[in-house]
Amino acid sequence: xxxxxxxxxxxxxxxxxxxxxxxxxxxxxxxxxxxxxxxxxxxxxxxxxxxxxxxxxxxxxxxxxxxxxxxxxxxxxxxxxxxxxxxxxxxxxxxxxxxxxxxxxxxxxxxxxxxxxxxxxxxxxxxxxxxxxxxxxxxxxxxxxxxxxxxxxxxxxxxxxxxxxxxxxxxxxxxxxxxxxxxxxxxxxxxxxxxxxxxxxxxxxxxxxxxxxxxxxxxxxxxxxxxxxxxxxxxxxxxxxxxxxxxxxxxxxxxxxxxxxxxxxxxxxxxxxxxxxxxxxxxxxxxxxxxxxxxxxxxxxxxxxxxxxxxxxxxxxxxxxxxxxxxxxxxxxxxxxxxxxxxxxxxxxxxxxxxxxxxxxxxxxxxxxxxxxxxxxxxxxxxxxxxxxxxxxxxxxxxxxxxxxxxxxxxxxxxxxxxxxxxxxxxxxxxxxxxxxxxxxxxxxxxxxxxxxxxxxxxxxxxxxxxxxxxxxxxxxxxxxxxxxxxxxxxxxxxxxxxxxxxxxxxxxxxxxx
Amino acid sequence: xxxxxxxxxxxxxxxxxxxxxxxxxxxxxxxxxxxxxxxxxxxxxxxxxxxxxxxxxxxxxxxxxxxxxxxxxxxxxxxxxxxxxxxxxxxxxxxxxxxxxxxxxxxxxxxxxxxxxxxxxxxxxxxxxxxxxxxxxxxxxxxxxxxxxxxxxxxxxxxxxxxxxxxxxxxxxxxxxxxxxxxxxxxxxxxxxxxxxxxxxxxxxxxxxxxxxxxxxxxxxxxxxxxxxxxxxxxxxxxxxxxxxxxxxxxxxxxxxxxxxxxxxxxxxxxxxxxxxxxxxxxxxxxxxxxxxxxxxxxxxxxxxxxxxxx
Numbered sequence: 001x002x003x004x005x006x007x008x009x010x011x012x013x014x015x016x017x018x019x020x021x022x023x024x025x026x027x028x029x030x031x032x033x034x035x036x037x038x039x040x041x042x043x044x045x046x047x048x049x050x051x052x053x054x055x056x057x058x059x060x061x062x063x064x065x066x067x068x069x070x071x072x073x074x075x076x077x078x079x080x081x082x083x084x085x086x087x088x089x090x091x092x093x094x095x096x097x098x099x100x101x102x103x104x105x106x107x108x109x110x111x112x113x114x115x116x117x118x119x120x121x122x123x124x125x126x127x128x129x130x131x132x133x134x135x136x137x138x139x140x141x142x143x144x145x146x147x148x149x150x151x152x153x154x155x156x157x158x159x160x161x162x163x164x165x166x167x168x169x170x171x172x173x174x175x176x177x178x179x180x181x182x183x184x185x186x187x188x189x190x191x192x193x194x195x196x197x198x199x200x201x202x203x204x205x206x207x208x209x210x211x212x213x214x215x216x217x218x219x220x221x222x223x224x225x226x227x228x229x230x231x232x233x234x235x236x237x238x239x240x241x242x243x244x245x246x247x248x249x250x251x252x253x254x255x256x257x258x259x260x261x262x263x264x265x266x267x268x269x270x271x272x273x274x275x276x277x278x279x280x281x282x283x284x285x286x287x288x289x290x291x292x293x294x295x296x297x298x299x300x301x302x303x304x305x306x307x308x309x310x311x312x313x314x315x316x317x318x319x320x321x322x323x324x325x326x327x328x329x330x331x332x333x334x335x336x337x338x339x340x341x342x343x344x345x346x347x348x349x350x351x352x353x354x355x356x357x358x359x360x361x362x363x364x365x366x367x368x369x370x371x372x373x374x375x376x377x378x379x380x381x382x383x384x385x386x387x388x389x390x391x392x393x394x395x396x397x398x399x400x401x402x403x404x405x406x407x408x409x410x411x412x413x414x415x416x417x418x419x420x421x422x423x424x425x426x427x428x429x430x431x432x433x434x435x436x437x438x439x440x441x442x443x444x445x446x447x448x449x450x451x452x453x454x455x456x457x458x459x460x461x462x463x464x465x466x467x468x469x470x471x472x473x474x475x476x477x478x479x480x481x482x483x484x485x486x487x488x489x490x491x492x493x494x495x496x497x498x499x500x501x502x503x504x505x506x507x508x509x510x511x512x513x514x
Numbered sequence: 515x516x517x518x519x520x521x522x523x524x525x526x527x528x529x530x531x532x533x534x535x536x537x538x539x540x541x542x543x544x545x546x547x548x549x550x551x552x553x554x555x556x557x558x559x560x561x562x563x564x565x566x567x568x569x570x571x572x573x574x575x576x577x578x579x580x581x582x583x584x585x586x587x588x589x590x591x592x593x594x595x596x597x598x599x600x601x602x603x604x605x606x607x608x609x610x611x612x613x614x615x616x617x618x619x620x621x622x623x624x625x626x627x628x629x630x631x632x633x634x635x636x637x638x639x640x641x642x643x644x645x646x647x648x649x650x651x652x653x654x655x656x657x658x659x660x661x662x663x664x665x666x667x668x669x670x671x672x673x674x675x676x677x678x679x680x681x682x683x684x685x686x687x688x689x690x691x692x693x694x695x696x697x698x699x700x701x702x703x704x705x706x707x708x709x710x711x712x713x714x715x716x717x718x719x720x721x722x723x724x725x726x727x728x729x730x731x732x733x734x735x736x737x738x739x740x741x742x743x744x745x746x747x748x749x750x751x752x753x754x755x756x757x758x759x760x761x762x763x764x765x766x767x768x769x770x771x772x773x774x775x776x777x778x779x780x781x782x783x784x785x786x787x788x789x790x791x792x793x794x795x796x797x798x799x800x801x802x803x804x805x806x807x808x809x810x811x812x813x814x815x816x817x818x819x820x821x822x823x824x825x
Contacts, residue, residue: 339531388632391639441641445604446703499532506518508724511791513521 008497015490022308022483030297030305033290036476040118040290043225045259046282047113051274053105058083058273063221063262064113066096079112094127095262105274116286118293119225119257126239126246130216138211142192149191154209164215164242171209172238172249175202199251200265203238206249216241220248221262223281224255232281234261234268291480308483323359325478325485330355330465332488337461339495342504344457346438351461353431358466366466367459369409370432374455376405377436378443385440399433526796533787537801541680541762542783549759550781553598553652560778563758565751567778568594568655568771574634575650583631583653587617592656595630597637597649603700605642607633608656620670620697657777660770662743666690666706668732670697674710674748674776676766677785677797679804681756681814683749683766683821686710687792688717688742693732701788706730708737709793713822715745721791744776749821751778753814800824 026032033040047062064076066089078085083100090097100111140150157174161167175189193201203219210217217240223232235258238249248254262268271277295311296302310318330352337343345351358366380401384394406429435458443451468474478484501509528536549555560567571593572586573579587593587609596606607630608620616626634651636642643649663672670691677685687707691697694704701707706727708720720727720737729736742748752766755778765785768776790797803824812820 342530388628388635390635391641441604445602497535499529499535501519501522501527501529502531503515505527505529506515506522508788509522509527509791510518511721511724511726512525512527512794512796513518 008493012490012493012497015486015493017490019483019486019488019490023481023487025301026294026305026308026481026483030294030301031290032294032305032480034477036472038290039287040293042286042288042293043117043119043259044282044284044286045115045117045223046280046284047269048280048282049111049269049271050108050276050278050280051271052108052276053102054273054275055104055106056273058100058102058105058271060100060111060269060271060274060277062098062100062113062269063266064096064098065115065117065259065261066094075114075116077112077114079110079114081109081111083109083111094130095264109274117225117259119259121257122248122254126241126248130218130239130241136216137214138208140208140212146192150208150212153189153192154212157209158213164213167213168210168215168240168242168247172206175206175209176251199236203236203251204265206238207240210238210240218263219265220260221264221268222258222260223283225257225259225283225285226255228284230280230282232283234281308481310479310482321482322475322479323356325482326469326475327352327356328485328488329474329478330469332492333465333468334461335492335495337464339498340502342502343461344454345461346435346442346454346458347431350431350435351458352465353428354458354462355464355466355469357428357431358462359470363463363466367463370459370462372409373402373405373432374436374439377402377432378440381436381440395433395437398436399429402429402432402436522796526798526800527790528787528797528801530787532798533784537679537763538784542764543760546760547783550761550764550783551599553596553600553780554650556778556781557652559758563754565754565758565778566774566776568657568769571653571655573598573650573652574638576638580631580634583634584627586653587630589655591658593653594656595634595637595651595653597642598652599643599647599649600637601642602702603698605633605637610656657769657779658772660743660772662770663688663690663740665733665735666708666730666737666740668693668697668730670695670699671769673699673779674742674768674770675707675785675789676748676752676768677789678752678755678764678766679801680762680807681753681812682804682807682817682824683712683752684800684804684824685789685793685797686712686752687789688740690730690737692722692730701786706737707788707792708740709789709795710742712749712824715742715748716740717742719792719794721788724788724791726791726794743770746818748776749818750814751776753817753821755781756817757814 027034031040045065047064049060049062051060060083064087078098080100083102083105086099086101088097088099089095098113102109140147140154142150153174154171157167157170161170189205192205200219207217207219217238219236220239221234221236224235235250235255237251237258240247240249250258269277269279295306295309297305306312310321313321331349334345334349334352338345354366354370357370360366361369377398381394381398384397389397435455439451439455442454506513549559554570554573557567557570571589572582574583574586587595590611592608592610594606594608597604600606607625609617609625610620611618613624616624617630619625637649637651640646640648657671659667659671666672667690672688672690675687675689676683687709689699689701690706690708691699692704692706696703699705701721704723706720706722708717710717717738717740722731727737748768751768755764755766756762759781761781761783763783763785765782767779767782769779771777787797804820807820
């Protein structure tokens with residue numbers, strides 16, 4: 001017996017943990033939303049190129065975001081006009097390029113690339129290819145004067161730092177400080193920075209500093225996702241990786257959300273053979289269903305999420321499961337009410353079935369109809385008692401009568417323009433018939449009071465389970481996270497080993513409490 | 515609420531959950547349950563074990579047996595018809611004797627042969643059996659109850675319920691019918707239960723509707739300190755039920771007949787737990803003690819001796 005007990009406890013806990021782990025993976029890692037109707041902000045991103053052809057061969061190259069395991073761009077769109085488009089992956093980096101070409105463009109031309117993205121945040125890990133690259137020392141290469149300046153400067157930074165992290169902090173600070181604050185190495189920095197290079201030049205210098213210490217680093221380019229804008233500027237920042245930790249350095253402060261498009265010091269767009277090139281980057285935010293975003297998550301984790309859900313099924317099947325999957329919630333509540341509270345009901349699962357029927361009628365109407373049908377059925381049952389019929393034929397008569405009563409109510413209600421009449425048709429007549437039979441036996445064998453008490457108890461449980469099963473939050477959670485069934489199952493296993501007193505027994509045995 | 519829970523726990527009160535898991539499920543093998551669920555089989559096994567039961571007049575299983583009904587019920591001192599697999603006294607008809615061409619029910623109403631056949635058909639179609647499976651009807655001797663409890667009974671037949679754990683009687687109570695319970699000795703219908711001291715067979719204090727009572731609500735006589743006749747014999751019958759059923763946890767229902775002494779009425783593999791209130795003590799400690807006696811083979815007589823030391 002002891003072994004049984006432990007076995008059941010372990011089984012229950014294993015089931016609950018298994019369900020909870022899948023639930024956590026889906027909610028925390030895949031961002032399946034926990035509330036129905038949760039929204040996610042999706043950004044429409046567009047590169048819009050306008051230029052005038054020179055009637056000579058033209059070649060316009062633009063970096064476009066590259067997909068990988070953690071990002072995909074299924075909604076990509078290109079507008080090519082009469083240009084030829086080829087997509088090129090750059091070797092050695094993760095970059096992807098769209099190359100538009102045309103032999104003799106004339107007049108004003110327009111090219112367009114559009115994609116949708118959720119963007120990234122500071123906590124988004126760096127791309128896998130980058131993190132997995134071996135750290136290697138890349139010495140600084142330039143003419144002798146610059147090399148001397150670089151060595152003096154980096155040597156000093158190295159002396160003043162304790163490890164790679166503090167070195168990186170110092171280096172970035174030193175590179176981005178203005179001349180006045182940077183007395184000591186202002187000359188070296190000035191010598192190393194060429195005039196007019198701006199942010200990219202400084203980032204490049206910082207990258208070289210880090211690489212000379214064996215810290216993998218690179219310049220990333222993209223946009224900040226903060227406002228809707230027709231002309232968004234491209235931004236540059238530095239990504240580096242120390243001892244398994246990801247870092248991003250944004251000159252001028254980090255944005256909440258950004259979108260990485262390309263890597264390297266080169267500009268986003270390069271064009272040959274055209275005039276008056278105008279690059280417009282437009283951003284528009286769009287609210288969308290967070291669940292749909294999670295369901296479309298890429299990679300094996302996304303596949304796992306899809307495998308643990310119903311989103312791959314045909315719509316009609318999904319709708320069936322949307323209802324079915326809430327029934328275990330009702331059942332678990334029923335178990336609790338019976339084993340812990342001590343509710344007495346007519347038939348074991350009958351209240352849950354009645355609760356399901358309430359779906360069609362809504363609560364108040366359901367209770368009224370249910371009581372009416374039971375009352376009518378009981379009246380007939382008491383009359384039939386006098387005819388001395390055999391059990392099964394008598395049950396059949398009651399059942400036929402129930403169907404007739406349901407039809408009668410529907411016709412009457414429709415005549416009175418009441419919609420509830422229609423909803424009654426799905427009332428479970430077999431369940432009603434058995435309920436009437438059980439109630440009449442209790443009525444005769446115990447008392448009318450006991451029969452009514454059990455009837456009302458069943459109705460109360462039916463109402464409670466109905467409210468739980470139709471709660472939009474419960475419906476959503478169960479449907480989006482079917483693994484919660486394992487949790488419910490585990491709970492039922494544990495409840496099955498509850499040997500303590502029920503709430504009703506506290507009342508029943510109150511005389512023995514002192 | 516938590517205080518009540520703790521107090522009940524401290525007093526060893528067990529609930530339905532614990533009864534089911536620790537006793538009924540753990541000690542009563544499913545394959546033996548038929549021995550108590552089918553009352554015809556119970557009678558056969560009891561007579562083989564030398565336990566007296568009310569005499570069986572006939573068994574009705576089908577329409578052909580029904581033709582012999584008049585022959586089965588040809589007893590002017592009354593008879594009882596009950597479903598063989600009924601529970602909690604459901605569906606039982608008690609006939610006191612003939613009345614104006616028909617019969618008189620214990621409630622005083624008249625019933626004719628037609629009405630009786632209808633009730634029997636209900637029994638046969640499984641209206642009162644667990645799970646509704648087809649049943650049979652037993653016609654048997656109506657117990658003429660011993661007047662010893664006359665002062666504390668209202669109509670009906672009082673009976674004695676003994677809880678037996680692995681053959682050791684551990685708890686006993688006298689169940690007395692009241693006006694409210696309609697002459698039935700069922701506690702949940704409002705009958706009175708009086709705890710019985712196992713060593714002496716004298717009633718201790720009593721309960722009705724889960725509350726302590728001192729006197730019988732209809733007759734007004736005190737319920738305490740009534741000596742149960744044939745006490746040792748009753749304990750022995752209860753103890754013997756273990757060999758007979760091989761069930762580790764049963765409720766044994768015994769009635770006292772004026773002429774025939776104690777008769778085994780039926781056995782119950784899921785005895786109720788109200789007996790704790792009647793005895794004013796929780797079951798757990800006594801059950802634990804009896805369980806701790808282990809599996810040593812003992813005769814029913816030895817187990818009765820153990821029972822008397824348990825209290």
